[in-house]
């Protein structure tokens with residue numbers, strides 16, 4: 195295995211050895227604390243353009259299987275691990291993490307002190323970095339990273355280009371794809387929904403023409419403020435059909451209702467984030483992956499009510515509209531990877547749909 199470097203914008207560098215694609219790539223370096231789930235993490239499109247450090251010390255040991263992808267075409271820019279297993283062992287495994295990343299053009303970097311790197315990110319905040327060949331001009335790379343901007347307009351890169359239909363016998367849900375995890379689709383299919391997946395820039399008029407019983411706003415990468423067309427669309431369908439937002443979908447719904455969002459220092463990424471439901475005090479252990487948050491104080495001047503709070507840092511984890519059928523959560527009810535504590539939110543959405551009368555189909 196070839197020696198490779200991770201160079202960070204603050205001038206730090208870490209020497210390790212490459213696996214996956216033999217390529218150089220830059221991205222925002224973030225960390226995920228999940229003990230399992232590397233396949234779901236690397237294929238979660240919300241990580242588009244990011245280099246993900248996995249804090250669990252041995253990665254790749256159960257291989258890659260056919261079923262656990264969250265998207266067919268991963269969009270991460272690199273995976274950093276302490277120890278990589280090149281010969282996986284699991285009855286579901288079909289190939290190794292190394293061969294998957296090689297085929298998908300994603301560089302991996304092993305042999306890194308991921309604990310040290312994670313501590314740095316926690317103190318400094320998310321940093322820009324580059325996985326490089328060992329003999330690069332380090333100063334030049336640092337300069338380039340420092341002068342580069344935070345990633346912009348990520349959603350258009352990963353959203354579906356055309357709508358598609360997954361027929362079902364139950365309620366019709368229009369699922370707006372901002373970089374949707376397959377787990378969300380499965381959550382709806384399990385509930386017999388008739389799902390139409392649509393691109394991120396669909397208009398409100400086009401959505402209402404599809405005769406939705408409800409609209410689900412998916413997760414997705416980047417800054418929610420980069421998707422003004424989505425915010426406008428949500429403002430126009432609000433009150434006309436029930437809305438459920440997940441992660442980026444939650445941030446977009448909140449912005450559409452007049453709240454504001456901001457960037458967290460190092461984000462929430464892992465499979466064991468405790469969330470408290472404000473009305474009951476119940477704690478759910480949740481899967482999370484976000485770098486932005488809805489500003490708590492900004493809810494005061496809106497018609498939104500705080501429903502869920504992060505136990506670790508008190509940030510907003512869920513809201514609902516006080517008068518209209520719309521709610522959203524910052525975490526992942528579909529889990530993948532992670533605990534299923536919050537899966538009941540799909541049922542809450544179905545209940546909300548059942549309480550509303552169906553919109554007439556405008557054709």
Ligand SMILES: NC(=O)CC[C@H](N)C(=O)O
Nearest residue numbers: 413414416441442485486
């Ligand atoms: N998983 C998501 O949808 C993430 C939302 C947004 N891109 C963030 O980082 O906060």
